Amino acid sequence: MSAGFLRYELQSEVICLGERLKAGWFRPCTDTIPYSQISGALRWAFGETDLHAAGHLCCYEVDHLVQGPRDRVREISRIPLRVQVLRQALGSVYVLANEASRVLPEEFEVQMGALRSKGLGQCYLRRRGEVPADVSGVLGTLNTRIPLGRQEMFGLREVQMPVHGYLFEPTSLYTGNYVLSLFEGTRVVAPPFLLREFCHEDKRRDLRVDEIQVLCQRISDCDRVWRPYEYTSSFLDTVGGILADHGFGVAGTFLSTREERRESVQAAGLKEVMRLLEGCPRVQQNRAIGRLIIKSLETLRPEKHKQAGGQGRKPK
Amino acid sequence: MADVLVPELHDVLKLTGDHRHPQSDKLIIGPDTATWKGVLYHSAPVDADTLRLHLADCLAAASSRPQSYGGAQTGGTYKLWEETGNPREAGKLDQKEVLKFLATDPDWDAFVARYGEELEVRAEEAGRGLNVTSLRTHMELTGRFYRLLDGRLDLPAAHLPDWSDVDWVKGVRESIAQRTELTVSHLRVEFPQRPIRAKDLNVLIALAEAVARIARDYADEVIFAAGEDLLVASVDSARPTAIEAELVEAGFWVQAREVTGTIADWMNQRGRPRTSAPTSLLRLAEEPVRAIYGDLATSFPPPICEICQMAPGAHAWTGPEGDGPEEFLCGNCYSYRRGEARLRKLAEWENGGMTRRLAWFRLELPVPKLIACLQGLYSGYLARLGRRPAQEDVEVRFSLLAEFQKDYQRLLEAVGRGLRARFGEANLEEVLPNLYCARLEDPGQALEVLDVYEQQVRELMPAFVQTEYCPLRARLIVADLKFPFGEIWRISEEATAGVQATLVGGRRLRTTHRRLRDVLSLRNLRLRPSALHNLAEIAQVSEELARLRWLDRSRPGDADTQTYKLIDQHLEWRHEDASGLDFEGLVAFAQMAGATKPSSGKA
Numbered sequence: 077m078s079a080g081f082l083r084y085e086l087q088s089e090v091i092c093l094g095e096r097l098k099a100g101w102f103r104p105c106t107d108t109i110p111y112s113q114i115s116g117a118l119r120w121a122f123g124e125t126d127l128h129a130a131g132h133l134c135c136y137e138v139d140h141l142v143q144g145p146r147d148r149v150r151e152i153s154r155i156p157l158r159v160q161v162l163r164q165a166l167g168s169v170y171v172l173a174n175e176a177s178r179v180l181p182e183e184f185e186v187q188m189g190a191l192r193s194k195g196l197g198q199c200y201l202r203r204r205g206e207v208p209a210d211v212s213g214v215l216g217t218l219n220t221r222i223p224l225g226r227q228e229m230f231g232l233r234e235v236q237m238p239v240h241g242y243l244f245e246p247t248s249l250y251t252g253n254y255v256l257s258l259f260e261g262t263r264v265v266a267p268p269f270l271l272r273e274f275c276h277e278d279k280r281r282d283l284r285v286d287e288i289q290v291l292c293q294r295i296s297d298c299d300r301v302w303r304p305y306e307y308t309s310s311f312l313d314t315v316g317g318i319l320a321d322h323g324f325g326v327a328g329t330f331l332s333t334r335e336e337r338r339e340s341v342q343a344a345g346l347k348e349v350m351r352l353l354e355g356c357p358r359v360q361q362n363r364a365i366g367r368l369i370i371k372s373l374e375t376l377r378p379e380k381h382k383q384a385g386g387q388g389r390k391p392k
Numbered sequence: 393m394a395d396v397l398v399p400e401l402h403d404v405l406k407l408t409g410d411h412r413h414p415q416s417d418k419l420i421i422g423p424d425t426a427t428w429k430g431v432l433y434h435s436a437p438v439d440a441d442t443l444r445l446h447l448a449d450c451l452a453a454a455s456s457r458p459q460s461y462g463g464a465q466t467g468g469t470y471k472l473w474e475e476t477g478n479p480r481e482a483g484k485l486d487q488k489e490v491l492k493f494l495a496t497d498p499d500w501d502a503f504v505a506r507y508g509e510e511l512e513v514r515a516e517e518a519g520r521g522l523n524v525t526s527l528r529t530h531m532e533l534t535g536r537f538y539r540l541l542d543g544r545l546d547l548p549a550a551h552l553p554d555w556s557d558v559d560w561v562k563g564v565r566e567s568i569a570q571r572t573e574l575t576v577s578h579l580r581v582e583f584p585q586r587p588i589r590a591k592d593l594n595v596l597i598a599l600a601e602a603v604a605r606i607a608r609d610y611a612d613e614v615i616f617a618a619g620e621d622l623l624v625a626s627v628d629s630a631r632p633t634a635i636e637a638e639l640v641e642a643g644f645w646v647q648a649r650e651v652t653g654t655i656a657d658w659m660n661q662r663g664r665p666r667t668s669a670p671t672s673l674l675r676l677a678e679e680p681v682r683a684i685y686g687d688l689a690t691s692f693p694p695p696i697c698e699i700c701q702m703a704p705g706a707h708a709w710t711g712p713e714g715d716g717p718e719e720f721l722c723g724n725c726y727s728y729r730r731g732e733a734r735l736r737k738l739a740e741w742e743n744g745g746m747t748r749r750l751a752w753f754r755l756e757l758p759v760p761k762l763i764a765c766l767q768g769l770y771s772g773y774l775a776r777l778g779r780r781p782a783q784e785d786v787e788v789r790f791s792l793l794a795e796f797q798k799d800y801q802r803l804l805e806a807v808g809r810g811l812r813a814r815f816g817e818a819n820l821e822e823v824l825p826n827l828y829c830a831r832l833e834d835p836g837q838a839l840e841v842l843d844v845y846e847q848q849v850r851e852l853m854p855a856f857v858q859t860e861y862c863p864l865r866a867r868l869i870v871a872d873l874k875f876p877f878g879e880i881w882r883i884s885e886e887a888t889a890g891v892q893a894t895l896v897g898g899r900r901l902r903t904t905h906r907r908l909r910d911v912l913s914l915r916n917l918r919l920r921p922s923a924l925h926n927l928a929e930i931a932q933v934s935e936e937l938a939r940l941r942w943l944d945r946s947r948p949g950d951a952d953t954q955t956y957k958l959i960d961q962h963l964e965w966r967h968e969d970a971s972g973l974d975f976e977g978l979v980a981f982a983q984m985a986g987a988t989k990p991s992s993g994k995a
Contacts, residue, residue, distance in 0.1 A: 096696065096698045096701055097698065098586060098588040098698060098699065098876060100716060100717030100718075100719060101717075102588055104878065104879060139897075158874075160879070224690075236680050236681070237680065237681040238683050238685075240683075240685060240702070241584075241701060242696060242701060244694075252693075252694070253691040253692060253693050253694075254691060254692055254694065255690065256688055256689065256690050263680070263681060286934055286935065286936050288933075288934035288936045288937050289934070289936040292936055292940065309946050309947050312946075358933075358934075362933065365937060368937055368941060371944065372940040372943070372944035374946045375940055375946075
């Protein structure tokens, strides 16, 4: 292996790392970051021809989009194109550290993959460190696609069981060749960061978390929410219903009116919940989510608050 | 004396319960044929043919040690995957009648035509613990090894006078067994295409035909064949290479693992020194994989074949009428596209304007997992007999795999019959014996496929249902008719659970064979369809939210909550792993079953 590698974290809202269009109407998507795609994107963005990179994705959601491409020459609409895309993609890109890679900033955006003109493939890369040049290779399963001619550059040795395919390698702005390559699934001795067995480290740092999960955790962690011994189902149903039907303003006002009454402790706790709900954009967009959380509020009660010590109605 | 020795018939006397050594005190007078000589002398060779037969017999044996595990000898075959408890009773045939028939010097087919049923029931070894393969399987396998060893034994010069010398024969036998190598290869046939159109699926049929052709042309070598997997035994190293070359020539690529050992190693007799690491089928899983491709160009200019992306797209395809979008295909893919669509129903459904929901069902049988599972079941069987089995005793040998092959075939046929009965001939396309496609009148029918499958496995291979390590892999993928098959294949390849049902665009239901019935029986509970529908809808927004809804039991009277509690009780959902269904699986179940509104009010 020559120099080391710069490690970048890649995030993309929606991306199609295109395979060839099939039967004129379906474009499948790879779930790794091939050398040809990321290197091409970097070269295009920074004007350096000596940039070499490969990577892999660690989490994403598979989705399908239907496009209606138009044949501009014949002025007709072609049959709908079904595109497989990856949403909320998160991965790692390893750029060979050389003279050309010095132009890469700490954070930048590139466009990669298919249907870029439709807004797909916007990738945000953030520097996450370096991999030293002397990292020793281990036997494992390749998690990216690398041309045979670039094996050495990426420290690939002793290919035990190749899975072959072809990657496009441009020879000029308009021409290029398909070159024999090693695809994901190849058993090879390689640096760990290129191997499937070692990508779990990336998964552990999964940044693509469910907003609702975070919100539920916040509610669970907020002591003021759990001052009441328990919330009555009917009260939760009422508040949840008002929130879903009329919004935060009406629900908040309703709770204020209850602070003088029997449910005062519950109302105070729910106002705290309401504050947390209001801070979540997804709940703002869809208040039915808020209703569901309020209705199931007792499920979030942490263990320490299930004991005595609260206020309001005592447990039976 | 007739010239041809029918090696399969060497153990024919076992049918009469009088399988005796030639030096036995009881002399049986049989016909004057080469086959009869094989019957008499296959355990104590008296010439080159009987020595070859002896070695073939040892290789084809279910166990190398005729060791008793106690109890009465019933003579019936105990099938590990059936685990019927008591082996079937095997009756004894009249010896005179069998000898009379042998006097006609029958070939193997004629013998099977007359005594096939008895051969199936009678175990190769009558003793308990050894009776895991049928006599028929053992005899067939012996015949195959006998032919494989033909001309490969490097025998001492013929007509040496020492055949009567027991020690000399033993020495020759040892020497040959130590010198002759036998290689077992596990070949997995792969195709590079990602089929999209109905005609592209011809590649699957081509693959099945190629595997069937290999199994026919190399009938003696192919010990086991299931789906895309072949297990090949060979003494001649050129044979597996020729098989690989044929498969590559047909447009496929091959993953191969091999274990090579001397015949002595494979026979693995107790007390015999091993030359190296244990030579066993179980070792196949540990061996490195080789990939065998055809000629691959280092580089070529565009266009590339749009289906396989492995060769230049030298042929332009614009549809049968010439008015479709232009596609560039390589010669191989072009030939599939040009050929007749072999799967006619798929094409009919596509044009018929009928329900467009399909359920694809694929059954896989990874050979290494099968070997490991059989070995585990064998250990269990011996342990039940009250002995702690030694490692060599529970080795899965060729005969056990060959025995399983027949029942696996029966399972596939039974699943096919069951699916036809459930969905009707018009709504079912058999792509391959282990790959079916059913048109769903109602999306909720998808789980019916798993129901049919579960019933058949439970009936034919109940022991597999009891173990967590069932080697079978059932894949159900529910998708729109237009959803490309290449993706369906990919989903089924990437699935890891024993049973996995995937709703394209939805969630995955992953469970084990052991818990499949419990999961499927959820449909029999009086569940509110709307409760499952609600859960599925909530999960579309956030799985965490759905989990919250699921766990919320604060309103016991709430109808949805009652449904959730019912499921909870049914699956004993305290630990998700033990329940056989994780939360995502539950949502997938809701999406598959609950999203429909059955007329009976049951989901």
